[in-house]
Amino acid sequence: MNLPAEQTGDFIPWEDADAKPIIRFQGVTKKFGDFTAIDNLSLDIYEREFFALLGPSGCGKTTLMRMLAGFETPTSGEIMLDGQNIAPVPPNKRPVNMMFQSYALFPHLTLADNIAFGLKRSDMPKSEIAGRVDEMLSLVQLSKFGSRKPHQISGGQRQRVALARALAKSPKLLLLDEPLAALDKKLREETQFELMDIQEKLGTTFVIVTHDQEEAMTVASRVAVMDHGQLVQVATPEQIYEFPNSRYVADFIGDVNLIEGAAKSVTKDAAVISWAEGLPDINAAAPEGLAKGDNCCFAIRPEKVSISAEKPTDAANALPGKVLDIGYLGNMSTYHVELGNGQIIKAQVANQRRLSRRAYTWDDQVWVSFTATAGLVLSA
Amino acid sequence: MFNPRRLFLILVPYSWLFFLFLVPFGIVLKISLSDAALSIPPYTPQFDPEGGWAAIRELFSGFDLENFIWLSEDNLYWKAYLSSVWIALVSVLLTLLVGYPIAYAMARSSEEWRPTLLMLVILPFWTSFLIRVYAWIGILGSNGYLNQLLLWSGVIDEPLVILNTNWAVYIGIVYTYLPFMVLPIYATLEKLDGDLLEAAEDLGCSRFQAFWLVTVPLSRPGIIAGCFLVFIPVVGEFVIPSLLGGSKTLMIGKILWDEFFSNRDWPVASAVAVVLLLILIIPIILFQRQQQRAQEAEQ
Structure with a gap:
């Protein structure tokens, strides 16, 4: 892996x-x-x-x-x-230095003094502190703002000062x-x-x-x-x-379709997962340790699911369903396709052409398809 | 643009100030320019409302600055002013030293306890001020509770003389005015963001340095407000020095009382009051400017 x-x-x-x-x-x-x-x-x-x-x-x-x-x-x-x-x-x-979520800039000190705050507590000689402060201010592109107070700058600038202050002591x-x-x-x-x-x-x-x-x-x-x-x-x-x-x-990282099922047959590198009566089994790569009969979960990202009006002939997996919802995100569209047993599969399609006419619309019968290696069988 | 509602809103505080501050002050100023007399009220000239213009002209011709010249010539008065300001300054310092730790402890206590602690600070106000000061006589006297306790525990062999000295005055003032110091400081400390102290520690401060470099500067508006709230009334304080202080305790409030009620010299007493007000106006203006600046800084 x-x-x-x-x-x-x-x-x-x-x-x-x-x-x-x-x-x-x-x-x-x-x-x-x-x-x-x-x-x-x-x-x-x-x-x-x-x-x-x-x-x-x-x-x-x-x-x-x-x-x-x-x-x-x-x-x-x-x-x-x-x-x-x-x-x-x-x-x-x-x-170790920390940059706080609230930034925790000292409101009574200028930005330069905020950055110098930690340096003054260190054994850095006084003569070098000013130079280090200038260096940090230019690192975060705030060289001209050293004499301002935190309430006089924007949120984004405050964030950069907080970073500079935390980095000043190297x-x-x-x-x-x-x-x-x-x-x-x-x-x-x-x-x-x-x-x-x-x-x-x-x-x-x-x-x-x-x-x-x-x-x-x-x-x-x-x-x-x-x-x-x-x-x-x-x-x-x-x-x-x-x-x-x-x-x-x-589930936590990104968008995913999770299909609960059981391993019907397991070979060295392929597994067949049955998950709903009357619907085709899913062919997937077998993970290590999966045994026949185990409960498992098939996970596939929406962008790895294709959608077509006709049943694709060459796909390892093809499931019929109807379009329930279409989400237009600008750069891509998400189709929510409801399968026969009520399971909803999300499919993401890049909008490569400007939207003049959609190939599918609400309630259309479509096929969702994906290759055997597009998804992942999870046993945990 | 004429806006009756706005006019009304402005009118309320201004008429309050006019009738309850400016008019009484005008009366006191008028009396201070008059001469003492054996009459009721005990000063001349007096305004005859039926005399018309001639009466007003006569009134003004009777005014002079004799009482103010008298104040400047008798060194009792300026000694009393100086001593009052000095006692007020020392009291402010003592109140700050006692009040800051209290406010700090309150602000650092758990949130469920804060309303209770706040209540405890305000609680003494529910009893008459006079009774509370009288109670100190019972505590501080040579046979008072404090001396009894110290004698019993063997710390001292002879009773301490506290009552009727400046010490008793300071104790009384600190006790009475403590809430005025604690509350504004507590208000600033309570708002203090705990992240700032952690940030200070993270950047290499010890706990004490973090307190000195972050907590104290950020509570400065509260410290300044508390100091003024104690200083201004203490300068003119009368009850505490007359009940707890001795014959050597010189405060202008006491002089004022004596002039009014013992000498029945209203004009001199009024002159004393007018000068006191002028002395206090300087810190009051400073206080207001500071408040304004603090407000601007918050915006």
Whole structure:
């Protein structure tokens, strides 16, 4: 299931057995009273990584990050930074800086003083601080704004100041707590690329916490999908999207059709899944460990489903249904096709021509089809 | 553009100020320019409403600045003013030292406790101010509860003399005016974003540095408001120094009372009041400008 190196880029320290992680969570558990926020979690993060913690609110991702910053201590287990247990190190002594979701800029200080705030607490000589502040201001393209106060600049600019302030001390590790959540969509997308550029330029290890899967997919070298204080899957964005290891991940990342069924026959690389009486079985690639008779789930992304008026002759799978709904998204349209047993399959079709006439409309009888390798059989 | 509703809205506060501040002040100013006399009321000249223009002209010709010159010549008065301002300044400092930790603890307490704590701060106002100050006589006297407790516990061998000294005045003032210091500071501290303190720690501050570099500067509007709210009334305070202070406690409020009720010299008493107001107007203007600036900063 591992993608070849050229698809993930050359930077894959997590597959190198000799690489030493900069951060290592070892059996970390964090409890707040009766509530277990982090449940016996182990995770390695490598230097220069842009690592995303992704999950719904309450999944423990923020707690995990706050433990890295030092605002929470693990109930049990160890967190190693550069081979050292950092549990007894208070937040102000860690080579870790954090960018807060609220930005937490000091309202009584100018932008330059905000950025200098951490430097003044470090052992940097006074004469060098001004130069470093200018350097950080130009990194985030705010050179002219140094003497302004936070309330005199826009939300996007505040976000950049917060980033500059967190980076000013050249931390070994930068934590970003929902850094783009307060920005509007367009600005958010621009800023995502800016963040990646800055990370690449500085080579600092970034750990970002987000509930926005698109953001995680865009910026991160690896994504950890979390649920109920545990890691569900840790992999590159491509692997997470194309090879989710469970229904939860498949459903959480992007749009997916999930079809519940049972394995009717399993060979070395093919499985036949029966899922509804009177409808054709689904032919798919067999995952490891699937046995005949097992309950399983067939997952397929809408963009991998084709739609046609006539039954395609060459498709491995073709199912009849009728168009229930059409969603026009501009660059593509989503068709909701209801199959005979009421199961709804979403199919996405790119709008390659300007919309003069739709090939199918509401209540049309159509066929949805997909190849045997387009989808994935999930047993978890 | 004439807008009767807007006019009415403006009229309410302005007529309040006019009838309850400016008119009484005009009367006091008029008396301060008059001379003391054995009559009812005890000053001349008096305005004869039936005398027409001639009476008004006569009234103004009777005015002089004699009382103000008297104030400047007798050093009792300016000593009392200075001593009042000094006692007020020390009281402000003491109230701040006691009040800030209280406000801080209130703002840091859990949200369910805050209304209760707020209530406890305001609670003393439900009892008469006079009774509360009288109660301190019972506590601070040489046979008072405080001395009894200290003697019993063996900390001291002889009763401390607190009552009828400036110490008792400071205790009374700090006790009475504490809520005026606590409430505005609490209001600013309660709004303080906890993320800011975590950010300060994250950037290398110890807890104390974070307090000094973030919490204190951000609570400055509350500190300034509290200081003025204590300073302005304490300068003219009369009840506390006369009940708890001794003969050496010199405060202008006490002088004012004596002039009015012991000497029955209304014109001099009025002159004392007019000068007191002029002294207080400076901090009041400063206070209002500060409030305005704080409001602008918030927008």
